[in-house]
Amino acid sequence: MGPRKCEVCNEALSKYKCPSCLVPYCSLVCFKKHKEIPCAKPVSSEEKSTPVPESLVERPLTAEQPGDVLQKLQLEAIASSSEIRDALKDGNLQKLIYNIDGSPDAENELDKAMGVEEFRTFTEKILSAASASSQL
Numbered sequence: 001m002g003p004r005k006c007e008v009c010n011e012a013l014s015k016y017k018c019p020s021c022l023v024p025y026c027s028l029v030c031f032k033k034h035k036e037i038p039c040a041k042p043v044s045s046e047e048k049s050t051p052v053p054e055s056l057v058e059r060p061l062t063a064e065q066p067g068d069v070l071q072k073l074q075l076e077a078i079a080s081s082s083e084i085r086d087a088l089k090d091g092n093l094q095k096l097i098y099n100i101d102g103s104p105d106a107e108n109e110l111d112k113a114m115g116v117e118e119f120r121t122f123t124e125k126i127l128s129a130a131s132a133s134s135q136l
Helices: 028-034 045-049 072-080 082-087 091-102 106-113 117-134
Strands: none
Touching: 072 082, 072 117, 082 117, 091 106, 091 117
16 A cells, blocks of 8 residues: 555645554644644544443442541442552453443352452452541
């Protein structure tokens, strides 16, 4: 596939491609003109056809005790924990969480997951991070 026409000026042959959206352009002048309007990476046909998994089961958010609900500071501590973020890279752990989230009987799935050492360690890290932040 040879050089394409510049899609900015539509006159010269393109020598370059925009690093963001891959639109061909021929010069710095055309690049600057192209960048006057924000652009984004094009979505490939593979990415378009891959459905984003959604939770299979909708359930109301309820808590028996007000103390069962995490506060913003606790959530931030969990989200910023490098230990927790590293643990979430584990494919088996991701699958366990996905199964719990998508199950019509989440409590039963959670009980089963607690039988897995990696999941127990993960929950301990979450509880530790939440507990530490609530003591601040």
